[in-house]
Amino acid sequence: MASRSLFLSLRRRSSQRCMSRLLSSGSVSTEYTDDYINNSETDDLRSRIFRLRLPKRSATSVIEKWVGEGNRISISDLRQISKDLRKSQRFKHALEISEWMVSHEEYKLSDTDYAIRIDLMTKVFGIDAAERYFEDLPLTAKTSETYTALLHSYAAAKLTEKAEELYERIKGSKLSFSALLYNEIMTLYMSVGQVEKVSSVVEELKRQKVEPDIFTYNLWISSCAAALNIDQVQRILNEMRCDSGCNDDWQRYINLVNIYVTASRLTSADSISPIEIEKGITQREWITYDFLVMLYAGLGDKDKIDQIWKSLRMTKQKMTSRNYICILSSYLILGHMKEVGEVFNQWKQSTTTEFDISACNSVLSAFEDAGLMEKANDLHMLLISGNCSPTNK
Template structure:
């Protein structure tokens, strides 16, 4: 109690503006010295915080170290006479995952499984698969998935495992699982197909994206905005301008098209027809886009790079390119081609030269002169001859074996 009393006094004084330092307290008093040591102990700090803001979520989030037990906190809460609903657990788990506290989120999942009063949904099992991947690795997640009864091997749990494979870029395993999903005759949504397309784009296998789209059409699976985002991104990354425009035309005819889809289509066209931009329209479109982008849509860095390049927003382009370089993902040729093309549209030749140097010095992606030549050809084909000439000059300055 002495330690806790000291902690209350010290904190209260600090809040009142009392700046008396520790050294003003008698150091000859051994009990006080022990109190000073004790206040640094996390348990006492937690106890004090509980009096201030005492709810289950706050108690769990005060567990600063992964090794500290969420189960103990949950049990103590119950012992104190409180009820814990399944919605409470799902909400706290979601917040923990957003904070990258996967181990604690997994403990909540384990608590739900060990208490029969909680009926787990397909989404709960899917979340558990992703958490096991994060905490124990993909092998543990695979074993858990295979141990599920057939009734729990649903489209959501299959897709959760597919997501884990996609995040780790395990192409063979992902394609094998995709075949199992097809044979299971499950009712799928666009999410499953989006995961596979995301994988193909992330590893540069852009040629496989159209086959996924065709399968969606055969199965009459409704495409969502993220589907079109990925589809257009793959076209832009492969410099297939005609196909990108055709996709946008198909999107505009989609019965599920709403205002956000229309904004997306307009913005994409601005990039694709970058040399025909009308500056007076840009402000309104940028503001609309800012309000419509979701976290899921941000997965396609390439699209955002070319999008803001087309809008002429160099500041945003700089930010996104910096973010892309800071990710742990392996940089490949199409990443460099997309950002180079965006800076070229805006006449930023200095930045283009810097990116070429970064590409040539990259330890993860070998510089590809043939891709650069294709980029020159692409600019010429859409009538942007000045940009093509400028890029050729930069390549020559950088010692590339380029013939215009």
């Protein structure tokens, strides 16, 4: 009991010191006004907080008023409201809920609560504040989740040196980490163009006997593709097939990668040249985005595919047959024929890339080789309806 009281006291003082520094620095306005408007139809704490129209309004005062009216609120309720606020990008109000939880000893914070708090501190006050908060945490609160949260903040800001220093600290700790931590540092290396470092992270993951997930494999494959090391891509795919955790999503992703590698001629001269353009995506980075599209196709996430495809089309980079193959195959394997037809027409009407019937035939053959005969037939019929002549019968 004494040790728990000491821990709670340290936790509260750490949080209060951090918040005091931030508030005294003028980073956040202290002039809060509760603009809660009574609404008898939805008079619950979540609705009251979501009716705060401006970030400077105080979620804390809303909670205090709610409790002052004799209402009770559980930590699970607070977590759910915070989650909903984060989804709505209401990070400052979510952080105030976190602060309320910290300042009330009856709420026992989990490792996830601390990790979320680091992420919110980064978004509201900046990485320096999150870093100070992490360092001020008691040793018992410096867990795999909080380390991963801070690494995520560094990776998102592309602070390679800080991320690598933290990664070395992590490797020297006795904590156990999931694939998420390694995915974070791999994502950073991909984002800053240091694709050659990804393989060493995978080696470390294997040394620690950590089970890779589908995102690990995607990042690993993307790094090899970006380096045009297609033989290694094939070796990774073979490893995935033997992975005990391989499920239907993984198999669909493996099929897509096989189709992509077989049909897209990654080693052709025009694909190797990394042409820099005004909006900043190189030919090498295109390959990485293509694999990301296929990952979400493997996971069945059409919305993500839509978002990535829209973003890529807004750049001024010259589209290649490979890019169209990737998106066309992804929509096709998910059964979204309307989108397949739209991509097909965009390709045919493109002013930057000549429509390539031989590439379409390669896709058709690759679908057949993967045993996806129904999808191959759909593509065959699409080519015929588009006045093209597929060689496959």
